[in-house]
Amino acid sequence: MSLEFDSFTLAAATADLSEEPRAREHADCVEFRMDLATESLTALASYTGELPIVATNRTDREGGAGGEESDERRLDDLARAAEFDSVGAIDIELAALESGAAETTAAHARDHGASVIASAHDFEGIPDTDGMRELLDRATEHGEVGKLAVSATDPGDVLALLSVTDELAGEGKRVATMAMGEAGRHSRAVAPIYGSRIGYAPVDPANATAPGQYDLATLRELVERLR
Numbered sequence: 459m460s461l462e463f464d465s466f467t468l469a470a471a472t473a474d475l476s477e478e479p480r481a482r483e484h485a486d487c488v489e490f491r492m493d494l495a496t497e498s499l500t501a502l503a504s505y506t507g508e509l510p511i512v513a514t515n516r517t518d519r520e521g522g523a524g525g526e527e528s529d530e531r532r533l534d535d536l537a538r539a540a541e542f543d544s545v546g547a548i549d550i551e552l553a554a555l556e557s558g559a560a561e562t563t564a565a566h567a568r569d570h571g572a573s574v575i576a577s578a579h580d581f582e583g584i585p586d587t588d589g590m591r592e593l594l595d596r597a598t599e600h601g602e603v604g605k606l607a608v609s610a611t612d613p614g615d616v617l618a619l620l621s622v623t624d625e626l627a628g629e630g631k632r633v634a635t636m637a638m639g640e641a642g643r644h645s646r647a648v649a650p651i652y653g654s655r656i657g658y659a660p661v662d663p664a665n666a667t668a669p670g671q672y673d674l675a676t677l678r679e680l681v682e683r684l685r
């Protein structure tokens with residue numbers, strides 16, 4: 459089952475697929491953080507949930523726990539994840555796509571009907587507007603969706619991110635954006651209005667996969683009320 463991200467899609471982010479029944483009420487899909495899970499391929503093989511899965515195997519370099527040294531193994535596991543019917547998309551870092559390291563991973567995923575989210579994360583801060591536009595634009599060239607997560611220290615940081623989101627979405631590009639951190643939290647509720655296609659929230663707030671996330675029920679309610 460392929461995930462197209464034709465409209466806003468709310469992902470319940472988790473390292474534990476047994477949480478899926480609790481996510482169903484609010485989420486459109488599950489983001490399975492393979493890098494935070496144990497035996498992730500075994501968990502995928504025994505998944506019997508209803509929600510389609512976005513498989514993510516995040517590298518340490520972009521805030522994950524997938525290791526830095528074992529990029530080949532990490533990407534290989536991601537490619538194998540895409541073989542499961544339940545996996546509708548995989549998330550690959552733009553850096554790995556641009557270096558060519560993940561070219562076969564992306565092709566393999568598409569061969570198995572899974573789309574590709576090309577993602578970039580800045581855990582240190584927020585690039586300037588031109589930098590964000592350029593990164594996001596490049597991401598949309600490599601993925602069915604281009605995603606940018608930045609770190610805000612001030613609510614004003616979010617303005618530039620929203621404006622770039624609005625601009626690229628207005629050009630018909632599929633983008634997903636969010637500002638991490640407390641100061642950026644509101645971006646998660648507001649960015650969908652400007653065209654962001656994917657939101658992430660943990661089922662259990664104690665298990666956030668990024669700083670400043672709302673819990674799933676709250677984000678769903680905020681997005682619904684604001685649109």
Ligand SMILES: O=C1C[C@@](O)(C(=O)O)C[C@@H](O)[C@@H]1O
Nearest residue numbers: 471514607636638658667668
């Ligand atoms: O890339 C993202 C976005 C994210 O970092 C966030 O800020 O919500 C959460 C991650 O799980 C996901 O892979």
